Amino acid sequence: MVTPGISPDRFATAAGSGADVALLDLEDSVPEPQKDEARRLVLRFLRLHDQGEATFPATVGVRVNAPGTLHGLKDLAELAEHGHWPDLLLVPKAESARDIGLVDQIRGDASTPSQVWALIESPRGIQNLTDILRAPCLTGVVFGAADYAAEAGCKITSRAMWYPRAILAAMAATSGLPAVDSPYFSLHDPDGLRREAEEAAELGFVGKVAIHPAQLPVIQDAFRPSxxxxxxxxxxxxxxxxxxxxxxxxxxxxxxxxxxxxxxxxxxxxxxxxxxxxxxxxxxx
Structure with missing residues (x-):
């Protein structure tokens, strides 16, 4: 369940929504002028979570900005400086093992190391999957359809996304890593969401990203065995x-x-x- 990092009133709702992971987003859902404020709000929530003042059944994750950007480096530097790492760290725009390795270097010997997941959302990322999946600290992968379609110049349709989704799920399985499918972006099309979630389950994904609590029951039902x-x-x-x-x-x-x-x-x-x-x-x- 993805929640914009600039919306602190929704953090607790996401973490208690029934999703497996409540992902606080510092990247795409946060406009450039608000990124510093979003980082501050997310760090405050992580501090409360670490101190036991805000406990939830969901895994609390953070999608940082891409490590090769100024805001990505700021995200990682402030997480390291304050020592309040999330349970799960999602690294966007992953295109090589170096991207994951940089995150691991900055984490250093954190006393409570996060799970590190790679967001694969470009043709180059798919092309370099073998290298990315070799990153020692990697614990899972997520597919990002919107950015992939933008770079590939294709539509965000099941037919257009079938190849990269199938490759990602299969190669993650060979590495013993879980793969999670991209969000379904139409909030008022439960039938389309169900169809795409069922396809993801058939391909071998273990779950699918939700962008609204109303999507959770449909996704959970699709991944539940009949x-x-x-x-x-x-x-x-x-x-x-x-x-x-x-x-x-x-x-x-x-x-x-x-x-x-x-x-x-x-x-x-x-x-x-x-x-x-x-x-x-x-x-x-």
């Missing part, structure tokens, strides 16, 4: 346990270690089985 998917996953797990790890069948379909691993992951996410429980042979997934 009853039929959960029932099939349970049947796969039960059959695999009964077969003691050997290949078996469920509903006429062959079930091997990769399918069993996927079923265990799905039931674990749904809260029906510990993720650590595994069948013999599942290490070959």
């Amino acid at each position: 009853r039929s998917e959960l029932e099939f996953a349970r049947a796969v797990v039960e059959a695999a346990d009964a077969a003691d790890g050997t290949i078996t069948t469920v509903g006429g379909a062959m079930v091997g270690p990769p399918i069993v691993a996927a079923a265990r992951s799905l039931t674990a996410r749904a809260g029906h089985e510990p993720a650590s429980r595994r069948t013999k042979g599942s290490d070959h997934e």
